[in-house]
Amino acid sequence: MGSESQVVCVTGASGFIGSWLVMRLLEHGYTVRATVRDPDNQKKVKHLLDLPKANTHLTLWKADLSEEGSFDAAINGCCGVFHVATPMDFESKDPENxxxxxxxxxxxxxxxxxxxxxxxxKLIFTSSAGTVNVEEHQGTVYDESNWSDLEFVYAKKMTGWMYFVSKTLAEQAAWKFAKENNLDLITIIPTLVIGPFLMPSMPPSLITGLSPLTGNEAHYGIIRQGQFVHLDDLCMSHIFLFENPKAEGRYICSSHEATIVELAKMLREKYPDYNIPTEFKDADENLGNVVFNSKKLLDLGFQFKYSLEDMFVGAVETCHEKGLIAPPTKIENAINGDTIASIETPTSVKC
Structure with missing residues (x-):
């Protein structure tokens, strides 16, 4: 599928994944229709309008997931759609609605x-690792055949529970609709997405991924046994699967695993001025990794380019440049006067 003069739509285009995907699509020669909730909000869309080729190959379209039919105009005439948009309000008082x-x-x-x-x-739908491994007893390896246990999610209501429910039910509904209507659907299941970014605010996944550095203990459980993918690798996988005629079904996109202990050690070595915890309750050096197997994606010919260190250095440096992470401050914990962090959430799911 050649990219020159091909018109595609990207939903949620101003966000963490969406904006980087728009950038890469423009570089590949696509004409992009980018949907955003408010095209007139310069603070939210300036990073899109400043992209190379934006003047000639990018248009902004107003659309909202809560408004029926609002995507019709943007999608009409497109050869492909990348559905990235998703609500991510972990503090919602009314998560159902x-x-x-x-x-x-x-x-x-x-x-x-x-x-x-x-x-x-073809429709490419960005799903989530939260559709795969949210369950009471973690396995050691997960693949595209696994689905999260929503009864457990509703019962436990861990940090981000409404996101895991929403993405699981949405992907299942999408597969049902695609089969009933003969629509070529690909779902991509990224693990925790880390890396440099374009948007002006802190991406939700980095609130989780950088929590050992910022001291946000509510998110420690999510990365107790973490899996990660670089933002650029993820976006390139979207384009790869869109262009590959052999692509079908679900695809896990995950390049690295690390426990919170291993992650904290790496961050301490790179950023010694931050007082990052050296110990975590319910996690030590003997804690094993949980693998999200990307074999299906790799067997199709895709290659990951970035290391775990690349991801986190890119993310931290971008946060520093944008003033999104405060200068180094001591992370205090009252456990025996030591820097020991508690892990509240027993699952190792992703945002």
Whole structure:
């Protein structure tokens, strides 16, 4: 599938993944229709308008997951759609109506728009590792056949629970719709996405990924046994799967594993001025890794380019440049007067 003069739509284009994907698509010669909730909000869209080729190959379209039919115009005439947009409000007071329902209804509305357009050859849906391994007893290896245990999620209501529910139900609904309507759907399952970024605010996944450095203990459990992928690798996998005629089904996109102990050690070595915890409750050097197997993606010919260190250095340096991480401060914990962090959430799921 050649990229020159191909018109594609990217939803959630101003966000962490969406904006980087737009940049890479423009570099590949695509004409991009980028949907955002408010195209007139310069603070939210300036990083898109400043991209190379934006003047000639990028247009902004107003669309909202909560508004039925709002994606129809942007998708009409496109040969492909990259559905990245998703609500990510972990502090929502009404998660059912503010996160879960908009996520499910949004993907179905976008799929209906693809059918109406009659021009869309393939839909790439950015799913989440939270659809795969949220369960009471963690396995050691996960692949595309695994699904999260939503009964456990509803019962436990760990940090980010509404996101895991919304993405799982949305992906399952998407597969049902795709099969019933003969729509070519690919779902990509990234683990925790880390790396440099374009958006002006702190991406939710970096709130989690950089929590050992910032001292945000509520997120430690999510990366107790973590899996990670560089933002650029993830976006390139989207384009790779869109262009590959042999691609079908779900694809895990994960390049590295590390426990929170290993991650904290790496961050301490790179950023010694931050007082990063040296010990974590319920996690020590004997804690094993949990693997998200990207074999299916690699067997198709995709190659990861970045190391774990590349991801985190890129993320931290961008946060420093944008003033999103405060200068080094001591992370205090009252446990025996030592820098020991507690892990509240027993699962190792991703944002």
């Amino acid at each position: 503010e996160v879960i329902k908009p996520t499910i209804n949004g993907v179905l509305d976008i799929m209906k728009a693809c059918i109406k357009a009659k021009t869309v050859k």
